Amino acid sequence: MPTPKKGVLLVNLGTPDAPESGPVRRYLREFLKDPRVVDIHPVGAWMLLNLVILPTRPAKSAEAYRKVWMKEGSPLLVHSRALEASVRERLRGEYEVELGMRYGNPSIPAAVKALRSRGVKEFILLPLYPQEAASSTSSSLARAYEVLAEEWDVAGARVVPAFHDHPGFLDAFAEVARPVIAEARADHVLFSYHGLPERHMRKSDPSGQHCLASKGCCDVLTDVNRHCYRAQCFATTRALVQRLGLPPEGYTLSFQSRLGRTPWIKPYTDLVLPELAQRGVKRLAVMCPAFVADCLETLEEVGLRANEQFRECGGESLTLVPSLNSHPAWVDAVVRMVREADGAAPRTPPAP
Numbered sequence: 001m002p003t004p005k006k007g008v009l010l011v012n013l014g015t016p017d018a019p020e021s022g023p024v025r026r027y028l029r030e031f032l033k034d035p036r037v038v039d040i041h042p043v044g045a046w047m048l049l050n051l052v053i054l055p056t057r058p059a060k061s062a063e064a065y066r067k068v069w070m071k072e073g074s075p076l077l078v079h080s081r082a083l084e085a086s087v088r089e090r091l092r093g094e095y096e097v098e099l100g101m102r103y104g105n106p107s108i109p110a111a112v113k114a115l116r117s118r119g120v121k122e123f124i125l126l127p128l129y130p131q132e133a134a135s136s137t138s139s140s141l142a143r144a145y146e147v148l149a150e151e152w153d154v155a156g157a158r159v160v161p162a163f164h165d166h167p168g169f170l171d172a173f174a175e176v177a178r179p180v181i182a183e184a185r186a187d188h189v190l191f192s193y194h195g196l197p198e199r200h201m202r203k204s205d206p207s208g209q210h211c212l213a214s215k216g217c218c219d220v221l222t223d224v225n226r227h228c229y230r231a232q233c234f235a236t237t238r239a240l241v242q243r244l245g246l247p248p249e250g251y252t253l254s255f256q257s258r259l260g261r262t263p264w265i266k267p268y269t270d271l272v273l274p275e276l277a278q279r280g281v282k283r284l285a286v287m288c289p290a291f292v293a294d295c296l297e298t299l300e301e302v303g304l305r306a307n308e309q310f311r312e313c314g315g316e317s318l319t320l321v322p323s324l325n326s327h328p329a330w331v332d333a334v335v336r337m338v339r340e341a342d343g344a345a346p347r348t349p350p351a352p
């Protein structure tokens with residue numbers, strides 16, 4: 001009997017099929033009905049989605065998507081496909097590789113079906129989120145487990161852990177950023193991460209005593225808060241600052257992409273930008289290390305909207321540092337993380 005094959009499932013968040021209201025509505029409906037994303041009472045969630053968000057947001061978001069759409073499709077999908085192709089090439093003969101999106105296409109069920117049809121019986125799941133959150137990592141893993149468990153021949157699954165401190169991820173981001181920051185002659189670097197509702201942070205701290213309990217609770221990563229999204233963002237920033245040789249006054253961390261009126265984790269990117277301009281920062285470089293592929297949130301929210309806001313406040317320029325996309329150093333890191341999770345390579349120690 002042939003040995004069962006191993007398969008790598010790369011999972012990212014997902015994106016609409018087209019930058020038009022209909023496809024964006026379908027995507028937002030699937031995304032925002034996920035109880036790990038909108039975690040309020042089901043009746044309230046239904047009303048919020050159907051009476052507040054879906055009547056207006058699809059058209060507005062579609063307009064934003066159109067500004068960054070590529071001729072091959074949505075940037076998130078185009079870059080994720082390019083990563084998939086490069087990783088597949090590198091792992092040929094060792095692992096089968098497929099991309100599955102948590103929402104939209106290519107779906108996780110389609111990716112699992114494709115892998116199973118090629119004889120895969122053991123899965124390595126790689127959620128493409130450096131820092132872990134229930135709304136991204138857990139939601140993607142839960143969907144993958146659910147799909148894997150549908151068949152009667154139960155498949156094995158290993159998970160590549162969150163890689164916020166993985167030297168391969170950090171080295172790759174620093175390698176991408178260095179020439180961009182130099183060329184922009186940036187006098188300050190902003191590390192802007194996707195935000196989360198504060199409520200999610202508190203819920204993901206079972207002790208109830210750590211997350212957001214004190215001002216500096218995310219400043220160090222310890223055994224108590226090692227799964228805290230905000231603390232992991234701080235840790236990624238420290239490691240990148242060290243690699244880029246930035247002085248303490250040469251960088252700031254903030255959180256973007258908030259939705260709704262409840263408090264999200266702070267500081268907010270759109271409030272930090274005017275403060276930086278007021279402090280005399282002229283040429284700002286922005287890195288978004290919560291995203292491994294350029295998408296609406298990097299290209300439109302930062303590359304276009306934050307750019308305009310910063311210049312209106314007196315800044316000279318805002319340069320978005322591209323994401324990792326399918327950069328060769330990132331492909332190397334993904335290959336390494338897969339082999340480490342599978343026990344086929346020694347585990348790389350986390351960044352100091």
Ligand SMILES: C=CC1=C(C)c2cc3[nH]c(cc4nc(cc5[nH]c(cc1n2)c(C)c5CCC(=O)O)C(CCC(=O)O)=C4C)c(C)c3C=C
Nearest residue numbers: 013014015016037061076133135136194259290295296297
């Ligand atoms: C980095 C990981 C992400 C987390 C955590 C996350 C949480 C989260 N997001 C929303 C609401 C929206 N996010 C949207 C887009 C979007 N979000 C991520 C990543 C994370 N989200 C990505 C990669 C993207 C880009 C998708 C693309 O097509 O390019 C959107 C859709 C766009 C829009 O209408 O603004 C929404 C809505 C919430 C509420 C949340 C946690 C509670």
Ligand SMILES: [Fe+2]
Nearest residue numbers: 013194257297
């Ligand atoms: Fe999001």
Ligand SMILES: [Fe+2]
Nearest residue numbers: 211212218228
């Ligand atoms: Fe925390």
